[in-house]
Amino acid sequence: MSIGSFLLRRLGSGALAILGVSILVFAFLHLVPGDPVDHLLGGEATADQRKKMEACMGLDLPAHEQFIRFLGHVADGSLGVQCPDPKGKPTVAARIAEVFPYTIQLAFAGMLVAIVLALPLGVIAAVRRGTWVDTLATATSLSVIGMPMMLLAPVLLLVFFIWLGWSPGPTETGLGALVLPAIAVGVHLMAMLARMTRSSMIEVLSEDYVRTARAKGLPEGRVLIGHALRNALLPVITVAGLQFGSLLSGAIVIEKVFARPGLGLTLLEAINERNYSVVQGTVLVIAVIYVAVNTLVDLAYGLADPRIRRG
């Protein structure tokens, strides 16, 4: 496959995924039983109130026109209006834009924590393969993968904020307040990447070029970092990239525990307010970032390694 058709194919499947997500997100509001207007206004609303709300949400239009209207809101970037009070409140996009940077910050910090901890852990486990160090590293990774964020995050908060007082409190948004949430959100990925680094390193360490490097008398540190890790890194970085989206969904739990503003907290608030346009908008934004990052990682990987393109 040529680079051109490879790019087209990947971009095409990314676009298809986003279209599919839009349809799904739209469908939720209309396929599930029950009337969203009832949810919003309660049973005792007057006919006039109901009419206004239906008009605001566009529920008085036929389904295909509603979908076109929804796509229009996506296209013009407003993502729709907030229906209980369209004049008093800004658009859905404005509400999301307000909290968006916090979640992105958290996701990047989580990614950083994961990579910085996972690489040494994985390399040491691979080099000391079969020893107690390896067993300990594997056991740690396995238990961390099984540990719910809803357990880890409160425990971190309890120990480092309530008991030790080292961390700034939740609801603060400075860099210091980012540390605990970042650890909580990144530690699952850390465990996953550590295991990947280990198996990838073990494979690479048996390659001929590593033996050659050793044979020509390179110090072991340079063999490990310069020759082995460099080559073992590609699959690890790819997985890290593909998991960026899971950090975004993990952020929902973390933002709730730390009462940290962000996409996740906004989504939960919107669900409680029964503000469906905001629910739709938030879900769509998270999904689009996820698809976009995955497509970019795929593209980068395909460009870096021609073997992928042929598959």
Place this chain on the structure above:
Amino acid sequence: MKAGIKLSLSGRIGGVMVGVFILIGIIGPWIAPYDPELVNLEARFLPPSSEHWLGTDVNGIDTLSQLLWGARSALTISLTVVSVTSVIGVSVGTIAGWFRGATDEVLMRIVDVLMAFPGILLNIAVVATVAQPGLGVMIAALCANGWVSYARVARGEVLALREREYIHAAVAIGASHVRIMARHLVPNILGPAFVQMAFAFGAVIMIEATLSFLGLGPHLSYTWGAMLDQGTTFLWRPGFMHYTLLPGLAIMWVVLGANLLSDGLRDRFDPRHRGRQ
């Protein structure tokens, strides 16, 4: 077939961990000392005692009873979701792999879209549109996208199997599509499906707890996720830490056990993976 399954040590440990959970899930409600929803405001936040072994919660409900009933609820949801999704997924994957062509293309595009964004987001979106999410809604939400990984793996297996001689032979003697799929294909792709089912058994419990924790689950105070929610709310309260730890560790126990069992099964069914992880 059962006698032939020899698992690694860690796989067997995982199996025992899952077994203990299933046992507690079955007998839990019978041995629970109290009603898990019996509010007693005079007995709020009691420390562990001989009457309440693990103390009581904000509503004076016995914590041990909540944990035991929570195990039942987690077990019910997980078993249901895993059974439904594995049957749907293996069927869809087998059909796609056997018929190929347009059927395959359509089914796999659906799988692609569902796999293109984080599953829990879809679960949240489904649950969020219902005013009073009950157990049924939760199960439906988890089933909505739970089947896709089974479908993808089953399709890959069937694509490889369909070129085998015994399948050609079955076609040659005039066996129907349904017969070939049900008698010749599905039984031979069950190994990988078991691996996925064991893994999903833990994963479903984790997702279910996450949804309950976010306040999107059934309105039951005793699910492990709801307990974690309450534990987090009263985190500042001295002597209430166990209320966060216990359900959290219970979830960890099941997920860890399920992962170990799944790894063990994978080594058993797919020797290429042996010792690599």
